[in-house]
Amino acid sequence: MPIHDRRIEERLSETGVRYTTGRRHVVAALERVDGPRSAAELHLEMGGEVPVSSVYRSLAVLEEAGVVEPHHGARGITRYEMAEWLAGHHHHLVCIECGAVEDIELPEGLELELERLVGQVSGLASFSAGGHSLEVDGCCVRCR
Amino acid sequence: MPIHDRRIEERLSETGVRYTTGRRHVVAALERVDGPRSAAELHLEMGGEVPVSSVYRSLAVLEEAGVVEPHHGARGITRYEMAEWLAGHHHHLVCIECGAVEDIELPEGLELELERLVGQVSGLASFSAGGHSLEVDGCCVRCR
DNA sequence: CCTATAATGAGAATCATTATCAAAGAGCCT
């Protein structure tokens, strides 16, 4: 069902694991919703069909294969979302009131500027940069 | 001992809580190290003197008063660091291997560029930006 | 169809964090 199935299947087989129905369900649930979700939330989203422990395992496998990415939020909860190469590169607006996380994509000009900046920053420290993520804290429309 | 003691004391009394020795120890430990630390790490840093549950409580009180700031990292661990008004504005280099977090301060030119960028970004969404934090993921010297 | 291997389910175990409650400490009034 998910549009990306083909590519995900490929990626998983490269990692040497199967794209089983359980894992497909997790991916489908993640594509159905519009933001990062925790294992427990996904378990509910799937109607409790897939046991929690399996959800965790699927997420671990999918993360290992680079299909999903973890997003660490308040209260020690880890939420996952589809990886950037599937969902597109984006940044986060975090509401300091309600904790909601909103995805935002930068217009190309700004994104390029940011990338150049990240390059310079990691040059300053002896650090080989992989990815970057700009987190803007503020107050969302609902909480204003 | 910490340079900021006076200001912290003031801030805490405004919040209506005492600046006790336990809390002073936590602050001292946080000023002694050079990056975000978890409750457990601080407990060790203080030689196991202060019990873990007290460290958690102190951190909660200090966060409430705006003296320290939480930083949510990998695997459900929350690390704290001194608030920006005490430690200065900075960004984080996160090692994807060992999870270590290193503080980095941008040279003024870059920081100004970044601020301008953040302004434009929050303008795109209807979001009133408060702070921002650039997180660069990569591999630290030790893990290379 | 058989066999070897990978994946799953259910529950126990672990780790970070929070809550509880009795005891110790600080501020205050006399």
Next chain:
DNA sequence: AGGCTCTTTGATAATGATTCTCATTATAGG
């Protein structure tokens, strides 16, 4: 100093998220 009240602490139990275990089931390849 003594007594009173309110805050803080320490030790420990409880909670919640995540990981592990292991017996069972599914899958791919012959």
